[in-house]
Amino acid sequence: MKHNFRNTALAALVALAAAGASASGTHAGGHGHDADEAIGKPGVATKATRTINVDMTDSMRFTPANISVKQGETVRFVIKNSGQLKHELVIGTEKELKEHYEVMKKNPEMEHSDPNMVTLAAGKTGEIVWQFTKAGKVDFACLQPGHYDAGMKGAVNVTKTGK
Template sequence: MKHAFLATSAFATLLAVLATGASASGTHNDAIGKPGVAAKATRTIEVDMTDGMRFTPADISVKQGETVRFVVRNSGKLKHELVLGTAQELKSHYAAMMKNPEMEHAEPNMVTLAPGKTGEVVWQFTKAGKVDFGCLQPGHYDAGMKGAVNVAQAGR
């Protein structure tokens, strides 16, 4: 029984790692950037999560190379999370969450918050383009709890 639990835990961890675009060493898919250093954050953006299955703001603009501290607040009565990733990574991770709703995970590109709690994600956006984010708690992403960070090319 103990071995089955360990195997299940290892599999759930592997799913979480694969779904977030991270390797076992913790390196993230550089299409969305990389974990930032809090001391190098050039600004703070406050993001509110609600039980109306929305992020405020849902559209965020940053510059390539910028390190941003996202202060994320769950103002609802349900557990919510903010996960940065490509649309494909978010959909894959969401599918894993639907199959394993109690799956616990913690990566630098995400914060999971109980009702009324506040947390943060510090992220450096290294490439121009769009970085998606969403709440991958079962049912939330499908209900529209998603947004985008638009990363402007450096020098523009």
């Protein structure tokens, strides 16, 4: 029971921290709806137009670190942790990632279950299905303490379609 209470308390802390940063309000994931619209939305796996494999390593890098997609495209990311340390891939705006990283530094054992992120133990594989609804740059990073500062980040470049 203590474990569930701790996770609930940490989730509330994240939501409160995000509420201070978002004038548009927050939801259970702890980030504002405007930010969600800026980065896209959870995708439907059956509508994914392609799969992109992303590798995470203890050299604090993603491979690839720069990804190009088209506006409106739904992508299935298959993420593998090839390292010995716990890593994660979190999709968000740069501001949102930095804010979440500060919370993670204070609560390094925080667990996530939002659709824009996956946390993986050494040797494990997971996936994110995401639809990129707006043209522009969407950031991603590992927010495990020390990893973001070491440069474990990347970007998805979303090119405008003729819609």
